[in-house]
Amino acid sequence: MSKQSVVLTELICDKLKSSMTEAVINQTAIDIAGELRCNVPAFKGNRLNLEKHVLKSLAKKKDFQIYIHYIKNPRSYTETFITEQVETLLGTEYKDKCQSFFVTNISNLQTHIRQALQEVSKKIKSQNGDTFKEFTTIIKDKLTFDSIPSENFTDVNFDFLKEQMEKGLDVIGADLKKLSVDKLKKSRQRPDQILIDQLCDCCWEKCPFCGAVCTNTVKDHKIAKEGGIDHSVPFHRSGSLKGCHYRHTVKMSLDFCTTKVASDSSFYPDASDRTVPHKTYRSAGPPYDTWSITPDLFKLSYWQWVVCTFKDDLEKHYNLKYEGRGEIPKEWKEITFEEAIRSLEEMYK
Ligand SMILES: [Zn+2]
Ligand SMILES: [Zn+2]
Structure with a gap:
């Protein structure tokens, strides 16, 4: 050979x-x-x-x-x-x-x-x-x-x-x-x-009030004024999780943003003194006007449990306090780990 x-x-x-x-x-x-x-x-x-x-x-x-x-x-x-x-x-x-x-x-x-x-x-x-x-x-x-x-x-x-x-x-x-x-x-x-x-190629916009993530499966989807659908998420959270607080105080803003937009309260969309009623949050301009937040009083037990479980860590992390208007109600503290998990199972079927 x-x-x-x-x-x-x-x-x-x-x-x-x-x-x-x-x-x-x-x-x-x-x-x-x-x-x-x-x-x-x-x-x-x-x-x-x-x-x-x-x-x-x-x-x-x-x-x-x-x-x-x-x-x-x-x-x-x-x-x-x-x-x-x-x-x-x-x-x-x-x-x-x-x-x-x-x-x-x-x-x-x-x-x-x-x-x-x-x-x-x-x-x-x-x-x-x-x-x-x-x-x-x-x-x-x-x-x-x-x-x-x-x-x-x-x-x-x-x-x-x-x-x-x-x-x-x-x-x-x-x-x-x-x-x-x-x-x-x-x-x-x-x-x-x-x-x-495959799984993460979608929209990741965060709710400007609470940080919950838009659940639209399309990345860079158009918003309503461009002929598409606004960002939305079925379950919002307590604003305190992203450090939302009452201006000039150290008091956490405990409410879920869905509750806020149903209330008569107002918020500061930016560092200026301009206030906008929560009910007409879209008039605050971007990014608020790109979100569809349906007013309701529902609160997912899971997030209430998270707030209570990490109360001290959250206070330390944001240098704020759950006190005064931001005090955590007694009912929140009674939610157990099992109930928190169950609320996820029921809501995200
Ligand atoms: Zn929200
Ligand atoms: Zn989106």
């Missing part, structure tokens, strides 16, 4: 191994992300459902710093939540599923490459041609294979090459079966990133 044939075979098997590894990892990342999206409760529903799971996990962690991260930057926290969930799932209940995707993807690739070898082999029997180029053209939809300067390999026996590559494929396949779930972190797009792209 010519030396060229041996060198070329080694070169190709090397390249085959690295490109197969890459392809298997990338495809498995896509497959497992799809599997998680279909089966994991936090990922399989709509936007509100994801929010419910985020809020539940926050309550379970009961860590003020994490809450503040979420309140100030809900998108960044939601992404962290997805990444953490995916990491846990891949290390536990989805570990075997990952391995089985690895096995399937390896076997699919092996079949594909064997078929390519067959095709090329048939072709060269009928015509002379650049066999290697022929081969890479066939497999390039599945593998990234950098070109090998084939002019250096003029004296190559394709039958030998084919036989060696088929043997090589078995060795590579057996090796690839040892891939671990950790390798998915090296995929072109990590599974958590695939889910983040």
Whole structure:
């Protein structure tokens, strides 16, 4: 056998191994992300459902710093939540599923490459041609294979090459079966990133009064005066969670903004002395006029529980006090963790 044939075979098997590894990892990342999206409760529903799971996990962690991260930057926290969930799932209940995707993807690739070898082999029997180029053209939809300067390999026996590559494929396949779930972190797009792209590509505007996030699933959606729909969210929060307070005092503004817009009170939309009645909050201009806030007296127990649980932390964080007009009513303090969670379950069905 010519030396060229041996060198070329080694070169190709090397390249085959690295490109197969890459392809298997990338495809498995896509497959497992799809599997998680279909089966994991936090990922399989709509936007509100994801929010419910985020809020539940926050309550379970009961860590003020994490809450503040979420309140100030809900998108960044939601992404962290997805990444953490995916990491846990891949290390536990989805570990075997990952391995089985690895096995399937390896076997699919092996079949594909064997078929390519067959095709090329048939072709060269009928015509002379650049066999290697022929081969890479066939497999390039599945593998990234950098070109090998084939002019250096003029004296190559394709039958030998084919036989060696088929043997090589078995060795590579057996090796690839040892891939671990950790390798998915090296995929072109990590599974958590695939889910983040799917689940977080929506509107993240925050209510100017309470910080609740618009639940529109369309990113940069038009607002009403542009012919679209204004930002909205089914459940608002106590303004105190984002440090809303009575001007020139340290008193927290405890009310939910839905209650405020139903009341006769007014607010300062900016640093000037201008006041605007809550009932006509839209006249305050942007961003207030881009929000649709329906007046009602409903208060989600979850947020009342959050205020009571983190009262001291919130006071310290904002340098304000829950006192005077901002005093927390007794009923709020009676809400238990279980009731808070239940309120989420009932509201975000
Ligand atoms: Zn609000
Ligand atoms: Zn919106």
